[in-house]
Amino acid sequence: MGYLTETKHHSLVAIGLVGMTTAIGTLGYLWLGRDQGATLLDALYMTVITITTVGYEEVIHLDSEGRLFTMFIAVTGIGSLFYSFGIVMDNLLASRLLDPLGVRKMQRKIDTLSDHVIVAGLGRVGMQAVIELQESGRECVVIDPRPEAMALAQHRECLIIQGDASNDEVLESAGIARAMGLIVTTGDDANNVYIVLSARSLNPKLYIVSRAVNDSTIAKLHRAGANRAISPYAIGGRRLAHLILSPTVVDFFDTVFKRGQESLNLEGIQISEGSAAAGQTIAALRLRERTGASVLVIMRGAAVIPNPDPDLALQAGDKLVTLGTMTQLERMAELVSKRSAI
Secondary structure, three states: OHHHHHHHHHHHHHHHHHHHHHHHHHHHHHHHOHHHOOOHHHHHHHHHHHHOOOOOOOOOOOOHHHHHHHHHHHHHHHHHHHHHHHHHHHHHHHHHHHOOOOHHHHHHHHOOOOOOEEEEOOOHHHHHHHHHHHHOOOOEEEEOOOHHHHHHHHHOOOEEEOOOOOOHHHHHHOOOOOOOEEEEOOOOHHHHHHHHHHHHHHOOOOEEEEEOOOHHHHHHHHHHOOOEEEOHHHHHHHHHHHHHHOHHHHHHHHHHOOOOOOOOEEEEEEOOOOOOOOOOEHHHHOHHHHHOOEEEEEEEOOEEEEOOOOOOEOOOOOEEEEEEOHHHHHHHHHHHOOOOOO
16 A cells, blocks of 8 residues: 555656646746747747657747756756656556456456356356356356466456455455345355355345255255255256257257347246236236247246236236247346336
8 A cells, every 4th residue: 555655656746747847848938939929839849849859940049048948948858757757667567566467457347346146166167157147248256266266267258356255355345235146156065055144144135046065955055045056966967867858858948048149048037016017917918919028937936837828917926937039038027027007
């Protein structure tokens, strides 16, 4: 902090010297050319070509006094310019030495984020989560204590904080209070529980998804505050079996879960309290005609309503599982979120 203050002081001194020399030179040449009808622009021009040693034609003819004054301005001006140049180079060099990995610059960008997703752990599972988030256009911040994670994050051009995600200060640096979600992907169940506990205490509204190495940890993660806890091994095993039993279905879901594509996407859209869509039927809303997206399933509490009847009235809290392109799904979300008459 002391170095930054000293650098700022030197920068102000350099600017002051250049400005003062320019002002003195301009006023001096204006006085020297008073009998020649010299203007303020003429005086400034003489000062600039003297300080910069450009050597263009003089617009104010100088006598002996003028030449002595010019020598004074030249020496003073060149000295102040070299001093200023040295300060600039020193600042550039110091910024690279003090922050070689661009951590401060990265932190400033993180501080501007909101509604982003934090990924705790940049292993194989975490990297896949980051790739999916980036392809969907969602801003994300990675937290990982390993030095090699910095190189991985820079390769993927994603923001990263090197630290322990169970530490409150690290989570706050990642913008936990402004984030919309947290994905916990470390390979240590105990650490995952601590991270979930810390994150939930800092942001009660945060949506948290956590990896569980052992199935027995899933219940603990839920009690700690995770909205979802999954085992990648269980998901991988089921996927392998489904590729044998129903390969076409797996291929379809691979397509619709690939966000950012303009082909097909699945999206969950919730009917919020106060939405004008609540109380109206699907037929009355004409969702398919107005958006192009289809409502495949309605999740109402613990009940799942597949292929909902057009005459079914929607309720606040209903979650619509919809199918369509990203543009169609965005229109659908905007339509059902309106609070005025639809």
